[in-house]
Amino acid sequence: MAHGSTHDEKIVLAQLIARLNADLSPEAVLRVVCDEAALVLGVTGVVAGIYDEQRRVIRYTATYGDGGQALTDLIPPPDAPASRQPSEMCAELGPIGMVGLWHGDLPVGALAIKIPENHIGLSDSEANLLRALADLASQAMVNAIRLASARSRLDDLEAINTLSRALAETLDLERIYELLYDVALKLLPEVAGAIFTLFDAERQEMICAFAILDGERLDPSEFPPLPLAPLGVGYQSNVIHTRQPVIIGGLEESSQVSTVFYVGDSGAITESVLFVPMLARERVVGVLQVQSFTPGCYGMTHASMLGLAANVAAVAIENARLVNDLQRSNDELLQAYDSTLEGWSHALDLRDEETQGHSQRVTDLAVRLARAAGMSDEQVGYVRWGALLHDIGKMGVPDAVLLKPGKLDDEEWRLMRLHPVYAYNLLEPITFLRPALxxxxxxxxxxxxxxxxxxxxGEEIPLAARMFAVIDIWDALRSDRPYRPAWDEERVRAHIQGLSGSHLDPAVVDLFFRVIDEGS
Structure with missing residues (x-):
């Protein structure tokens, strides 16, 4: 084996530091370490591995030379049965040197070298050099893992953002399920199968809505409804009770093998299962279940990212189900639609305590202004419906944005400004509400x-919207808010007059004040 001076060793370590400072993946770091270890120690075989935190094993991913490959061939894989005695392996491997890669008390990986047959072991200087290489490799690995994790998280968030945009454009439940499954494939290392169950709170049971195994869609009706079990009984029931994910790493962790794991076309049995709740506005919509043939496939990071996607889809499912229910109940809703819409409006006001009563006040004003503008009774009715539903799109705005006590940042404003689009997507499929859009x-x-x-x-803006824009500003400024008291009437009049011709239609502003003056 090579023996160098302290000066030479410092040069080698400096060169290694320079190479490791490059933008490398964890696997690339180990390949560099293998190359440098072979060069400085003069060995013909080096192997390095990464610690798999989920499975708690070392995965050997980098080798140098024939000796390194020999080491890899003789070291059993992580999931192999312990059928060979350590003494047997050592007899075949010959002398080796191995050092762990650590970050504090946390394992990062391992580095092993094959010592030439004519050497009994490592000299003190060689052992010290191997440890120095391991220390540098450990820090570089930690940096590379953190960088890879950050990049992966950004990719995951972009995938979820893309999902959100796609869901805003559809109210088709089947399409929503497909989009959610597609993003699960991007967020997770492996998906052998997936099942989405929707929770019926009234019947206290879970109903399969989407199922796929080995890439083949299954008929959801083949899965019987599951009654909600007590807390502590049944994985899906526990997810609904606790609103927390459940991760199963392998068959040995499950006491419910017959009801959880499935056999693929190849005969393989799924080993890992991840359950996440689907939450919309603090309500459990259902449970998303994914499975893998690989033991220990899923961790908490996967649960967190998949949970975000599931919640985005849950809001879309709620909106789609609402629209579908409204469409199916067309005849009934026509008979008592005013009271139904008033209930929606009141519910929206309750969600945002700052604006309670706002919807009813602006609706009353909108009806008065529409009549003053000479609209027909039918048109006035559509104005009434539109006023009641003017903020229905805020159902799609997250509570964290809608109820934020302080000022919104740019991204939050972008989300808030999507609510008219959400309103359109929600209401446009309902034929009899289109004139109220x-x-x-x-x-x-x-x-x-x-x-x-x-x-x-200008007049590209529908007249009903131009009228309501004035009314909305009037009521908002004339009402108390936690962050400011109501403005007096004179100040509000001056403000609206100042917006006339820029933000507001001048003719509508004049008509509005005539209606206000007549009413008072």
Whole structure:
């Protein structure tokens, strides 16, 4: 084996540091370490591995030379049965040197070298050099793992963001399930199968909505409804009770093998299972279950990312189910639609305590203004519905944004400004509500074209929306808020007049004040 001076060793270590400072993956770090260890120690075989935290084993991923490959061939894989005695392995391997890679008390990996047959072991200087290499490798591995983790998290968040945008464009439940499954494939290392069950709170049972195994869709009706079991009995029931994920690493961890694990086309049995709750507005919509043929496949990071995706989909499912229920109940809703819409409006006000009573006040004003504008009774009815539902799109805005006590940042404003689009997607499929869409969809457009969501200007903006824009500002400023008291009428009048011709239609502003003056 090679013996160098202390000066030479310092040069080698400096060169190693320079190579490890490059933007490397954990596997690339180990390949560099193998190369340098072979060079400085003069050995013909080096193998290095990464500690798999989920499975608690070393995965050997880098080798140098024929000796390194020989080491890899003789070291049993992590899931192999312990059928060979250590003495037998040592007899075949010959003398080796091995050192662990540690970050404090946490294992990172391992480094092993094959010592030439004519050497009994390592000299003190060689052992010290091997330990120095291991220390450098450990720190480089930690940095590489952190960088890889950060990049993976960014990729995961981008996938979830893409899912959110796609879900905003559909109310088809089957499409929602497919999109959620597609993002699960991106977020997880392996998905052999998936089952989505929806929770019926009234019947206290879970109903299969989507199932796939080995890439083949299964008929959800083949899965009988599961009654909600008491806490501590049944994985899916526990997820619903606790609203927390459940991770099963292998068959030996489960006492419910017959009801949880499945056999694939190849005969392989799924080993790992991950259950996450699907939550929308603090309510359990269902449970997302994914499975893998690999033991210990899923960890808490996977549960966290998949849980985010499941919650995004849960909101979309709730919205889609709401729309579908409304469509199916068309005849009944037509008979008592005013009371139903008033209930929705009241529910929205309850969600945002700052605006309680706002929907009813602006609806009453909108009806008065519509009549003053000469609209027909039918048109006035659509204005009434539109006013009641003007903020229905906020159902799709997360509570953390909608109920934030302070100012919204740029990203939060972007999410808030999507609520007219959510309103359109929610209401447009309902045929008899389409004439009422002008207010929910366009009431944030501005006369000068600087509004949203479409940047309409002037008379491109529907008249009902132009009227409601004035009413919305009037009621908001005339009402108390936690962050400010209500403005007096004179100040509000001056503010609205100041917006006339820029944000607001001047003719509508004049008509509005005539209605206000007549009413008072």
């Amino acid at each position: 002008d207010i929910p969809h366009y009431h944030h457009e501005k006369w000068d074209g600087t509004g949203y969501p479409r940047g309409l200007r």
